[in-house]
Amino acid sequence: MKIILDAMSGDLGPRPVVEAAAKVIAEKHIEVMLVGKPDAIEKAIAEAGVARDGISIKEASDVITMEDDPTSSIRSKKDSSMVVALKALSEGEGDALVSAGNTGALLTGATLIVKRLPGVRRGAIGTVIPTGEGRSLLIDSGANAECTPEYLVQFAHMGTAYMAGTQGIEKPRVGLLNNGTEEHKGAPLQKETHQLLKAEAGIHFIGNVEGRDLAAGAADVYVCDGFTGNLVLKTYEGVGMYFSKVLKTMFKRNVLTMLAALMFKKDIKDLKSRMDYREVGGAPILGINKPVIKAHGSSDARAFETAMGQAIRFHESGAVAKMAAALAPDKK
Amino acid sequence: MKIILDAMSGDLGPRPVVEAAAKVIAEKHIEVMLVGKPDAIEKAIAEAGVARDGISIKEASDVITMEDDPTSSIRSKKDSSMVVALKALSEGEGDALVSAGNTGALLTGATLIVKRLPGVRRGAIGTVIPTGEGRSLLIDSGANAECTPEYLVQFAHMGTAYMAGTQGIEKPRVGLLNNGTEEHKGAPLQKETHQLLKAEAGIHFIGNVEGRDLAAGAADVYVCDGFTGNLVLKTYEGVGMYFSKVLKTMFKRNVLTMLAALMFKKDIKDLKSRMDYREVGGAPILGINKPVIKAHGSSDARAFETAMGQAIRFHESGAVAKMAAALAPDKK
Numbered sequence: 001m002k003i004i005l006d007a008m009s010g011d012l013g014p015r016p017v018v019e020a021a022a023k024v025i026a027e028k029h030i031e032v033m034l035v036g037k038p039d040a041i042e043k044a045i046a047e048a049g050v051a052r053d054g055i056s057i058k059e060a061s062d063v064i065t066m067e068d069d070p071t072s073s074i075r076s077k078k079d080s081s082m083v084v085a086l087k088a089l090s091e092g093e094g095d096a097l098v099s100a101g102n103t104g105a106l107l108t109g110a111t112l113i114v115k116r117l118p119g120v121r122r123g124a125i126g127t128v129i130p131t132g133e134g135r136s137l138l139i140d141s142g143a144n145a146e147c148t149p150e151y152l153v154q155f156a157h158m159g160t161a162y163m164a165g166t167q168g169i170e171k172p173r174v175g176l177l178n179n180g181t182e183e184h185k186g187a188p189l190q191k192e193t194h195q196l197l198k199a200e201a202g203i204h205f206i207g208n209v210e211g212r213d214l215a216a217g218a219a220d221v222y223v224c225d226g227f228t229g230n231l232v233l234k235t236y237e238g239v240g241m242y243f244s245k246v247l248k249t250m251f252k253r254n255v256l257t258m259l260a261a262l263m264f265k266k267d268i269k270d271l272k273s274r275m276d277y278r279e280v281g282g283a284p285i286l287g288i289n290k291p292v293i294k295a296h297g298s299s300d301a302r303a304f305e306t307a308m309g310q311a312i313r314f315h316e317s318g319a320v321a322k323m324a325a326a327l328a329p330d331k332k
Numbered sequence: 333m334k335i336i337l338d339a340m341s342g343d344l345g346p347r348p349v350v351e352a353a354a355k356v357i358a359e360k361h362i363e364v365m366l367v368g369k370p371d372a373i374e375k376a377i378a379e380a381g382v383a384r385d386g387i388s389i390k391e392a393s394d395v396i397t398m399e400d401d402p403t404s405s406i407r408s409k410k411d412s413s414m415v416v417a418l419k420a421l422s423e424g425e426g427d428a429l430v431s432a433g434n435t436g437a438l439l440t441g442a443t444l445i446v447k448r449l450p451g452v453r454r455g456a457i458g459t460v461i462p463t464g465e466g467r468s469l470l471i472d473s474g475a476n477a478e479c480t481p482e483y484l485v486q487f488a489h490m491g492t493a494y495m496a497g498t499q500g501i502e503k504p505r506v507g508l509l510n511n512g513t514e515e516h517k518g519a520p521l522q523k524e525t526h527q528l529l530k531a532e533a534g535i536h537f538i539g540n541v542e543g544r545d546l547a548a549g550a551a552d553v554y555v556c557d558g559f560t561g562n563l564v565l566k567t568y569e570g571v572g573m574y575f576s577k578v579l580k581t582m583f584k585r586n587v588l589t590m591l592a593a594l595m596f597k598k599d600i601k602d603l604k605s606r607m608d609y610r611e612v613g614g615a616p617i618l619g620i621n622k623p624v625i626k627a628h629g630s631s632d633a634r635a636f637e638t639a640m641g642q643a644i645r646f647h648e649s650g651a652v653a654k655m656a657a658a659l660a661p662d663k664k
Contacts, residue, residue: 131574132574132577142511145511145517145519177563178563179474179558179563180562185477187478187559211562211564211565211566211570212566212567212569212570212573214571215573216574226511227518227519227522227560228563230542230543231509231542231543231560231563231564232543232563232564232567233543234542234544235543235544235564235567235571236543236567236571237543237544238543238544238545239546239567239572239575240575242547243571243575245464246599246603250596260596263589263592264582267581
C-alpha cells in the first residue's frame with residue numbers, strides 16, 4: 001500500500017514526518033508519498049539521514065496554517081500540501097492519508113475533495129481514547145456541533161465498522177453518551193436517538209452511558225454530538241494533565257522522592273503510554289470514501305509513526321467498505 | 333442560626349447526620365432541627381453518644397428513596413422527611429436546609445415548596461469542583477437538560493452571587509463552557525448566550541472556556557446547560573477515579589513500594605482531600621428563596637459536616653438576597 005503524508009502542515013514541519021516515514025517503510029514494507037515543498041522535504045531527509053527507499057515526493061508550494069479559516073482556505077489555497085494530498089488520495093495515487101494540519105480544514109477538504117460515502121449526511125471525527133480497559137472510540141468528537149438523531153445513528157455505524165476493522169472487536173459495544181442510564185434520559189436528541197439505536201440492525205447497542213463510564217471503558221464506541229464530544233474529550237484531557245502535574249511535583253521534590261520514583265518508573269511509563277496521544281495515534285475522519293487520519297498538530301516522529309500504523313490498519317481492515325455497506329441509501 | 337437537616341434520606345440513615353450535627357453545634361454555636369422518624373433519630377443519638385444540646389427533632393414518618401419518582405414523590409409523600417424539612421424551611425423554622433436525598437426530588441421540592449426567587453425561570457444545581465487553583469462552581473450541573481440563553485444568563489448571576497458570598501471572591505470570573513474559545517463557537521444556545529453575557533451588567537464575563545480549562549481553574553463560575561454539565565462533571569469524576577485506582581495499585585504492589593509510598597503520604601492525602609467530595613461539600617440548589625444544600629447520597633459524618641459548613645456560609649453571606657437583587661424582574 002501507499003500512504004500519502006501531508007509533510008508541511010504539522011507544527012514541527014517536515015522533519016518528524018520524514019523520520020516516521022523512513023521507519024514505517026523499513027518495518028512494514030509500504031510506500032509513502034510526501035506532499036509539500038520539495039526543497040524543505042529534501043532538506044529534512046538529508047538532515048535526518050534516512051534512506052530514500054519507498055519515498056516519493058509530490059510538489060505543493062503552499063501550506064494551510066492553524067489560523068486559516070477551514071472552509072475558505074480549502075477553496076483558496078489550491079496548491080497547499082493538504083489540498084494536493086487530498087486530491088492525490090481522491091484520484092487513487094495512494095490508499096490512505098495522514099495530516100497533522102488544521103482539523104477543520106482537513107474535515108472540510110475530506111468532505112469536498114475525497115467526498116462522503118453515498119447516503120452519509122455528515123463526516124465525523126472519531127477520537128481514540130485510552131481507558132482502563134483498552135481503547136474506545138468517541139464519535140463525533142467535534143466536527144458537528146449540531147446533530148440530528150439520524151447523524152448519530154450513522155456515527156454508530158461508522159464507529160462500529162472502524163473499531164471492528166482496526167481493533168478486531170467482533171461486535172463493538174455502542175453506547176449513547178447521556179446524562180443518565182435510564183432510557184428516558186437526555187434532551188430530545190438523545191431520547192430519539194436511543195429509540196433509533198435500539199431498533200437499528202447491525203449495531204450492538206448497550207444503551208445510555210454516562211461521563212464516568214468513559215474512563216472505565218464501558219463501551220467500544222461512544223456516540224454523541226460534536227459539541228458534547230469536544231467538551232467531554234477536553235475535560236478528560238484536562239484532568240489527565242492535572243494529575244500528571246501533581247505526580248511530577250510529588251516525585252521531583254527531593255533526592256529521596258526521586259529515588260523512590262525509580263521504583264515506579266515502569267508504572268509511570270505504562271500510564272503515560274496508555275494516556276499519551278503519541279501512542280494512541282490520530283483521529284480518523286469517518287464517513288468519507290478513503291481513510292484519512294488527523295494526527296495531533298504538535299506530532300513528533302513517534303506520533304506520526306503511530307498515526308501511520310493507524311492508517312495502515314484503517315486501509316487493510318476494509319473498514320471504509322464496511323461503512324459503505326452499512327450506510328448505503330438503498331439499504332433502507 | 334438554625335440548620336434544618338433531613339435526617340432520613342441519606343444512604344447511611346440518621347447516624348452520620350446526628351454525629352455531624354453534634355460536632356457543628358459544638359464548634360459553631362448554631363442550632364439544628366433534625367427531621368425524620370423520632371425513634372430512629374433518638375436511637376442514633378444514643379448510639380453515637382453525642383450531646384443533645386442545640387438539637388430539636390421534627391417528626392416525619394415517611395422517606396423519599398433514591399428510586400422514587402422525583403415529581404410524584406414530592407406530591408404524594410407529604411409526610412416524608414424531605415417534604416416536612418422543606419416546609420419547615422419555607423415557613424421560617426430554620427435558615428438553611430441540608431439533605432442527602434434524591435436530587436431530582438429535592439430540586440422539585442425546593443421549587444414547589446420553597447419556591448423560586450421572583451423573575452427566576454429555573455432553579456439550578458451548582459457543583460463545587462476542586463481544581464488546581466482552588467474551587468470553582470459549575471452551574472447547571474444537571475437540573476435542566478434543556479436551557480435557553482436567558483436561563484444561562486440567570487445561572488451566571490446565581491453563580492456570581494454564590495461564589496462572591498461563600499468564597500469571598502470579589503468579582504467571580506464567569507466562563508461559558510463551549511467547544512472553543514472563539515466568540516462564534518458553539519451551537520445556537522452558546523452563541524446567543526455569549527452575546528447576552530458580554531452585555532450583561534454585574535457579570536465579570538471572561539468569555540468561552542473549554543473542557544480542559546476546568547481542572548486548571550480558569551474561571552470561578554462555569555455556566556452551561558444541565559445536559560452538558562452532567563456529562564462534564566461525571567467525566568471529571570471518572571478520570572479522577574481511574575487515576576486513584578492506578579495510584580493505589582502502583583503503591584500496593586509489594587513491601588518496597590508500600591514503604592516508598594509512605595514518603596508520598598502527605599501528597600496523596602492532599603490530593604485526596606482536594607478531590608474528595610466529602611471535603612468539597614454539597615451542591616447548592618440555586619435560584620430559590622432559601623439556602624438548600626444537596627449533600628452526596630452516601631455522605632458520612634465528615635461529608636455532612638462540610639455540607640453544614642457550606643449551608644452556614646450560604647446563609648451568612650446573604651447570597652440569596654444578592655441573587656434576588658440581580659434577578660428581580662423590575663430590574664430589567
